[in-house]
Amino acid sequence: MFPGATADPSASRYTVVGAPLDVSTSFRPGARFGPERVRRFAGTFEDYDRATDQTFSSLGVADHGDVHAWNDAEEYISYLASVCREIVRDDAIPLTIGGEHTVSVASIRALTPDVVVVCDAHLDLRDEYDGDPWSHSTVTRHALRGADEAVILGARSGSETEWTRADAADVTVVEPEAVADWTPPEGFEGRDVYLSVDIDAADPAYAPGTGTPEPYGLSSRELRDVVRAVAPHASGFDVVEVNDRDDGQAATLAAKLLRDFVFAHADATADAATDGARDE
Template sequence: MFPGATADPSAPAYTVVGAPLDVSTSFRPGTRFGPERVRRFAGTFEDYDRATDQSFSTLGVADRGDVHAWTDAEEYLDYLTSVCREVVRDGATPLVLGGEHTVSLAPVRALDPEVVVVCDAHLDLREAYDGDPWSHSTVTRHALDTADEAVILGARSGSEAEWERADAADVTVVEPAAVAEWTPPAAFADRDVYLSVDVDAADPAYAPGTGTPEPYGLTSRELRDVVRAVAPHAAGFDVVEVNDRDDGQAATLAAKLLRDFVFAHADANADTDASDGAD
């Protein structure tokens, strides 16, 4: 169980879903261990968040556990999508722990957002990789089958064809040096948004435990700021691509980002509820 996920699972505000898919990693495998490691390294955090004056254990988070993965990624995604749809039907915000980035397609399909915001070192706009159309390097292209627009923050790697695809009107790329100054557009207030964090968006100095580390990335603080800025607009969240190839740095960062999402999302919703009540 994710530490502090103490809500009644029959009526949660947020539901953690582990998705330990690990079939297409192109360099260092191990994402099957990601959900367990994220939960484990979250155990050292204080329950209280001073920035929002909230305690994580009081925000209605439940943990559904892991959805056991198998080798057919397309079939697994169909099943994981059905799980995420159940979460949404129950009135909860899905919080997915990967697993390789491919798993992000399940909550995207379940929520059907207009905009997908992705923190990622890689564009992930390929048609296929090594002949695999469901590779983790195709996830943002697949997400655009559902969403109208993708905003990719921190990208610094991609094939020539991917960079050409990124020039299209439905893709916005914010390269690492510009992320600190980026803020969600005002239009996000009126659009359905989903937030996905591939932990390799962070520089490997902060999160070495990932499958395809890429230097010159974001700081952990920059990722925190993005998550807290986008969370009030988002209907769901995932953090993916954590593996077991470090001493817990990537898992610790991923766990903290999940908590940051919940704190910022709950705080914004509390403000909205208070305003509605005043009316």
Template sequence: MFPGARDADPDDPGSAADYVFVGAPLDVSTSFRPGTRFGPGELRKHAATFEDYHPETRTHFSDCSVADYGDVRAWNDATAYLDYLEGVLTDVHWNDATPLLVGGEHTVTVAAVRALDPDVFVALDAHLDLREDLDGDPLSHSTVTRHALDVADEAVVVGARAGNEHEWERATESDVTAVPPEDAADWSPDFAEDREVYLSVDIDAADPGFAPGTGTLEPFGLAPREMRDAVRAVAPQAVGFDVVEVNDHDDGQTATLAAKLLRAFVHHHADA
């Protein structure tokens, strides 16, 4: 169980909770280093040392009404898995709780966006993820932003520094904003107050020096403090949150950062 959370009702996720941690250990399309199936467990493990008290918001995580649903066991059929996961997240949403989805590969975000139907999709990500497919797979982790734009009106990718020529051309269109790492510290959301936002954190947005435990490393990335500040800024308008692409190929640095960002989201979302 995620430290500071309690068990969720498996038959009625989100009931009597404000936030629900849902593990989604899908690991079928990782194109370089697999291992994202271990992400939810790594976050639970490495959050164990965190203090309960959050000084910026003067709140305790254990008072934020977080429930842990456990992991939605993954299998190799990504289409069927996303349909099932979407149902779980829809139940959480219909209970007026905010899902905290923890991957697994970035593909799991597609289920959350479909379930929550946001106006704006914000991703902290090294990659634009605007491909039609990767090696013939239309549900590759490299297609997430494109799928999100089937639902959301616009997408913002903070920390973007990798993509093919077609993706960079697509990113020049009016519904996509790519914020390079050097501009991330000065970026802040300026969405209208009635716009609902979904926030996705692909941990490879971080520079590999801070987060080596991920599948597709991209140097010259974001610092943890820049990621934290972006999460804090977006949290008040967010209807859902995820952190994805954590694997077990380090000594816990990456999972610790991911768990801390999840905690920051909860504290600042609850405070708002």
């Protein structure tokens, strides 16, 4: 269980789902161990968050456990999407822990957001990779089959074809050096937003335990600031591509980002409720 995720799943506000899919990793496998490692390394954190004056265990977080993965990615994503739809039908926000980045497609299908914000070292706009249309390198392309727009933060790697695709009007790329100055645009107001964090968006100095590390990335604080800024607009969240090839740095960062999402989202929701009560 994710530490502090003590709520009854039938009455939760947020539900953690482990998605240990690991079939298309193109360099260093091990993403199947991501959900377990993220939960384990979250065990060192204090329950209390000073920034929002909240305790994690009081915010209605439940843990669904892992959705066992098998080798057919397309079939697995379809099943995982049905699990996420059940969570959404119960009025909870899915918090998915991967697993390879392909698992994000399941939550996106369940939520059908208008905008997908992706923190990622890679554009992931390929139609296929090594003949696999469900490779982790295709996730943003899949997302755009349902969403109107993708915002990719921290991208610094992609094929020539992907960079050409990224020039289209429905994609915005914010390169690493510009992320610190990026804030959610006014256009996010009133739209459904989904936030996906591929841990390789971080520089490998902060998160070496990932399948395809890419230098010149984001700092852990820059990722924290993005998560806190986007969370109030978001209807779902995932953190993916954590593997077992480090001493826990990537898993620790992923766990902290998941908690930051919950704290920031719950804080914004409470503020909105208070403002609404004042207006009545």
